[in-house]
């Protein structure tokens with residue numbers, strides 16, 4: 172039967188430069204493994220530096236075309252990818268459902284094949300249905316697929332930027348070089364060894380949570396999921412995590428608390444009695460925030476529901492990290508695009 | 521059938537002689553669960569293409585499911601499908617809907633359809649959700665000598681689920697439907713069967729819990745029968761891991777333990793029949809996101825081979841599950857008979873050892889959604905004889 176893995180060793184010329192993992196697509200964090208993640212974080216360091224320049228642009232992907240194929244509204248993620256592609260000098264095309272023939276009965280496959288016929292090198296796919304990037308990858312002959320978030324499944328670049336934000340923030344605090352750079356290239360020491368991360372909220376429906384669990388644990392972190400039973404996946408067999416329903420017991424043990432956005436529609440599915448009850452039992456209120464150790468990071472993939480999963484004043488207190496997540500998002504996506512589509516052009520050029 | 525035996529003394533001139541060397545001559549197979557899609561969805565299958573597909577699979581009779589458009593819920597539609605089946609490559613029996621439009625609210629004219637020979641009624645595609653209505657349907661049917669068949673799925677518990685709920689659905693981020701969505705309705709209908717005494721046939725059972733309940737019900741003497749599909753006896757929910765929509769089916773592919781229970785149920789007689797649930801869908805409709813693709817797989821041309829390859833049962837037992845046991849449930853008196861002079865010559869000649877690779881592009885079905893594409897299977901139909909006419913010879917449909 173078919174394999175779930177999307178990582179295909181490819182002899183096509185669009186693999187990354189020497190020394191880089193020859194990934195054809197980025198569909199799941201599990202395609203990367205710890206070494207692949209560490210490598211992307213190292214390349215991200217370079218692009219963070221590029222982003223700080225007066226003209227934050229390198230010619231690495233000149234002549235390449237990247238399409239953002241967004242079937243679901245997400246201006247933030249789309250702009251982050253498109254900015255990343257432009258800073259690498261790629262041509263960018265935006266495909267959004269509203270202005271296309273998809274709404275007029277054209278099949279997903281027709282759309283994808285039409286776009287590939289335009290001569291493109293990479294597609295960032297965002298879709299409300301889990302697994303769509305896998306299907307798209309199966310229909311394309313040449314272009315690389317980057318999963319920009321699929322249904323309740325995965326959002327690998329979000330997880331990479333979360334890893335980047337955590338590792339670099341922790342190591343900057345420790346006054347050391349970024350841990351990714353210090354990491355033992357043989358893989359014995361991992362960037363998040365000994366770091367304890369709590370992910371709080373609607374794990375069941377969260378693609379961010381699924382990718383974060385894979386990425387954080389690959390880098391050695393201990394992960395604890397904190398949620399009411401209705402907002403956990405029906406089965407956690409094979410997930411290397413702990414589970415708690417007691418946020419107050421967990422908070423003092425954490426280095427990082429990662430809050431997920433709670434969607435209003437969960438109330439209609441009998442998953443929760445009310446937002447108010449959720450906030451009362453699982454929200455990061457001001458009082459609960461005091462249970463965190465002083466240097467614990469508060470993170471959120473955005474957009475934040477102030478007063479629901481996080482109290483407004485706690486969100487303000489955490490805003491520096493949340494803003495850094497957004498900034499790092501561009502650099503991480505530059506690294507991903509470069510590794511998938513680049514041909515080894517000197518980044519210093 | 522003129523005569524039966526290993527030696528035929530003389531044949532009249534012009535007699536077609538079929539080579540059955542190394543083969544098993546068996547009664548033609550009978551499928552209790554075929555979606556022929558006509559009327560309404562002719563781009564995916566017709567009575568003609570579906571019956572050709574069936575003949576190639578060794579079937580001499582199929583029961584056409586009523587979830588067509590319009591649904592087979594009246595004498596007129598029953599007649600229409602029976603007429604379409606008149607010249608088909610296998611006999612086409614019709615299952616009628618239990619409720620008007622399969623909407624689950626008002627009883628369909630069961631007696632009117634029974635008068636045309638309909639023996640099986642079902643709202644397949646969904647289960648009858650309303651327990652009171654199902655009770656009334658069973659009571660009403662008890663005087664008609666027919667069987668009601670249920671697609672067991674509690675729609676409130678299954679709602680929004682696109683695969684089996686469990687380890688794989690959790691990992692893949694696809695909303696699932698729990699085994700209990702099927703089991704709740706099995707449990708309810710066993711109770712209603714006890715209450716009314718009317719026979720109930722359980723369609724495509726897929727969970728260990730359902731099969732355990734059926735085993736108990738049979739032991740207590742309830743008039744129940746059950747079927748399982750080739751895919752539920754061979755494939756698990758892990759198949760969905762690559763998001764290939766060919767593996768989307770309802771009831772969904774379940775766990776290893778459920779597959780083992782289906783096999784055990786077939787081995788010990790808890791499950792009476794292997795039925796295909798042949799459900800053709802166009803390529804375009806299957807090329808949709810997993811949560812939007814229609815559920816269903818084709819199966820007529822692979823069912824026998826999957827059963828022979830996957831089941832650790834003697835070939836006669838496999839044929840029993842595919843031929844005379846389903847013929848008895850469907851009330852098809854001309855099929856699944858022992859091969860003796862005087863009986864209608866509805867036969868299939870099986871080469872039980874031949875290995876072949878499934879290639880949907882070479883199937884007679886109008887659709888290609890086979891989950892067994894590319895798999896090597898053992899055992900294949902060489903010839904099919906329908907009422908004395910060789911409709912399939914050496915694996916080729918004759919018309």
Ligand SMILES: [Zn+2]
Pocket residue numbers: 644645646671723724770771
């Ligand atoms: Zn069904």
